[in-house]
Amino acid sequence: MEKQNTGTPLEYSDSKYFVYFEVYPSEISKLRKIIQQIEGENTLMLEQEFGITCKINNQAIPEIVRELSAHNIAVYGVLSSSLLKRSKNYSIDNLS
Numbered sequence: 622m623e624k625q626n627t628g629t630p631l632e633y634s635d636s637k638y639f640v641y642f643e644v645y646p647s648e649i650s651k652l653r654k655i656i657q658q659i660e661g662e663n664t665l666m667l668e669q670e671f672g673i674t675c676k677i678n679n680q681a682i683p684e685i686v687r688e689l690s691a692h693n694i695a696v697y698g699v700l701s702s703s704l705l706k707r708s709k710n711y712s713i714d715n716l717s
Contacts, residue, residue: 628703632679640682643672643698644689655688671697679703 626632644652649668656664656675665676677685682699689696 628679628701628707630679632703635678637676638679639674639702640677641669641672641674641698641700642685642689642696643700644694644696646671648694649673651692651694652689655685655692659684659688 628636628638642652642656649672652673653666653668656666656673656677659681660675660677667674679701682701686696686699
């Protein structure tokens with residue numbers, strides 16, 4: 622049986638996932654520009670208090686984080702819908 626790579630770092634399809642990037646509020650406009658440069662002007666984005674949720678290709682996540690770092694923009698969190706789907710059985714209680 623072939624291993625399922627959907628929504629993992631091994632997926633190189635054109636599928637899009639919702640991804641939230643958390644940055645300092647004054648950096649949100651720069652984050653928006655970086656996402657548009659990498660994924661295109663028509664990328665679906667929802668600005669939130671501390672970041673942006675966007676619908677992007679899974680392989681764009683490290684590119685966006687790398688570009689934010691290159692511009693000295695601190696990233697406080699990245700959360701993807703594909704990760705949440707894969708970890709639906711995850712519980713913080715399992716860490717203790």
